[in-house]
Amino acid sequence: MSNAFVTGWGTAVPDGVLTNADLEARLDTTDAWILERTGIRERRIAGPGDTSASLGATAAASAIKQAGLTPSDIDLLVVATSTPEQLMPHTGAFLGERLGLRCGSFDLNSACSGFVYATVVAAAMLQTGCRHVLVVGTETMSRITDPDDRATHILFGDGAGAAVMSSADAHGGLLAWDLGCDGSATDILQIPAGGSRLPTSAATVARGDHYIKMQGQEVFKRAVRAVVDSSALTLERAGCTAADVAWFVPHQANTRIIDTAATRLGIEADRVVANIDRFGNTSAASIPLALFEAVDDGRVADGDLVLLAGFGAGMTWASALLRWGAPE
Numbered sequence: 001m002s003n004a005f006v007t008g009w010g011t012a013v014p015d016g017v018l019t020n021a022d023l024e025a026r027l028d029t030t031d032a033w034i035l036e037r038t039g040i041r042e043r044r045i046a047g048p049g050d051t052s053a054s055l056g057a058t059a060a061a062s063a064i065k066q067a068g069l070t071p072s073d074i075d076l077l078v079v080a081t082s083t084p085e086q087l088m089p090h091t092g093a094f095l096g097e098r099l100g101l102r103c104g105s106f107d108l109n110s111a112c113s114g115f116v117y118a119t120v121v122a123a124a125m126l127q128t129g130c131r132h133v134l135v136v137g138t139e140t141m142s143r144i145t146d147p148d149d150r151a152t153h154i155l156f157g158d159g160a161g162a163a164v165m166s167s168a169d170a171h172g173g174l175l176a177w178d179l180g181c182d183g184s185a186t187d188i189l190q191i192p193a194g195g196s197r198l199p200t201s202a203a204t205v206a207r208g209d210h211y212i213k214m215q216g217q218e219v220f221k222r223a224v225r226a227v228v229d230s231s232a233l234t235l236e237r238a239g240c241t242a243a244d245v246a247w248f249v250p251h252q253a254n255t256r257i258i259d260t261a262a263t264r265l266g267i268e269a270d271r272v273v274a275n276i277d278r279f280g281n282t283s284a285a286s287i288p289l290a291l292f293e294a295v296d297d298g299r300v301a302d303g304d305l306v307l308l309a310g311f312g313a314g315m316t317w318a319s320a321l322l323r324w325g326a327p328e
C-alpha cells in the first residue's frame with residue numbers, strides 16, 4: 001500500500017499590504033461594506049520584483065528544506081496557478097529554475113481549486129513511481145484585477161503555498177478526493193482576452209478584457225453548492241462523516257461562503273480554518289496558506305482529519321480528505 005503524505009510545507013506572501021482604508025481612499029467603497037460582504041480587512045500585494053514564480057519558489061524552498069530533502073530529490077513539480085509567469089513557457093520552468101530543479105514540471109490551471117487538484121495529481125504520480133512530488137499553489141492576482149473595478153479589486157490578494165508530497169507504505173495521508181468541473185458556467189468568472197479564443201489586441205486592452213470579469217452572486221450560489229456536495233462525496237468515499245473532521249480548510253473567497261458551506265456540512269465555526277481577513281482571495285494559494293498557518297500555529301495536530309475544499313473559475317471544484325501527519 002503506497003499512500004501520499006505531506007512531508008514538508010512552506011508559504012510566502014509579498015511584503016506590501018493593501019488595507020480596506022487604502023481602497024476606500026481610491027474607489028467608491030467602504031471598509032464596512034468590504035468587511036460585511038467578504039470578511040476581508042487587508043491583502044498582500046506583489047511588489048515590482050514579485051511574480052508567481054518568485055513567490056512560489058520561496059514557498060517551495062521552505063517546503064523542500066522542511067521535508068529534509070534537497071531539490072535533486074524532487075521527481076516532479078506541479079504548479080497550480082491561473083496567473084502564470086507568462087503564457088509560454090509554463091510557470092514551472094521559471095519556478096524550477098529558481099530552485100535548480102531539472103525534473104519534469106507542468107502547470108495546472110483549475111483556478112482556485114488548483115492546489116487540491118495538484119495534490120490529487122501528485123498522489124497519483126506517487127503511485128507510478130515518483131518518490132517526492134512538489135506541489136505549489138501560487139498567484140499574483142493583483143496583476144489580473146482591474147484596479148478601477150470595485151467589485152473585483154477588493155477581493156483578491158497575492159501569495160503562495162507549497163507542499164512536498166511523498167509516498168510511503170503506511171496508513172494515512174490522502175484518504176479520498178473529488179474533482180469536478182461544470183463547463184457550462186465558463187462565463188461567470190473569466191478573463192476574456194489573451195488566449196486563442198480572443199487574442200490580445202489594442203481593442204481588448206482598451207475594453208479591459210485582460211482583467212477578471214465576475215458575476216459575483218452567481219459564483220456565490222454555485223460555490224456554496226459545489227463545496228458542500230463535493231465535501232460530502234469525499235467524506236462518503238472515505239467512510240467518514242463531518243463529525244470526524246478535525247479541521248475544515250475551504251478556499252478563502254468570502255467569509256459568507258465559508259460560513260454557509262460549513263453550516264450546511266454540519267461543521268461548527270471552531271473547526272473551520274480561515275485567514276481571509278488578512279490575505280483576501282489568493283486563488284490557488286488560499287488553501288495552502290490557510291492550512292499551513294494552522295499547522296504551524298499548532299491547531300492541526302498529527303492524526304487529525306483535515307478536509308480541503310475549493311471552487312473556482314470553470315466552474316471547477318475539488319475536495320480532499322487528509323489524515324495529517326508523517327508516515328509511521
Ligand code: ACO
Binds near residue numbers: 028253312
Ligand atoms: N463597495 C461598495 N459597494 C459595492 C462594491 C464595493 N466594493 N461592490 C459592489 N457593490 C455594490 C453593487 O454595485 C451593488 O449596488 P446596487 O445594489 O446599487 O446595484 C451592491 O453593492 C450589491 O452588490 P452585489 O454584487 O449584489 O453584492 P454581494 O452581496 O453579492 O457581494 C461579492 C458581492 C462580495 C462579490 C459576492 O457576490 C461574492 O463574494 N461572490 C463570490 C465571489 C467569489 O467567490 N469569487 C472568487 C471565486 S474563486 C476564483 O476562481 C477566482
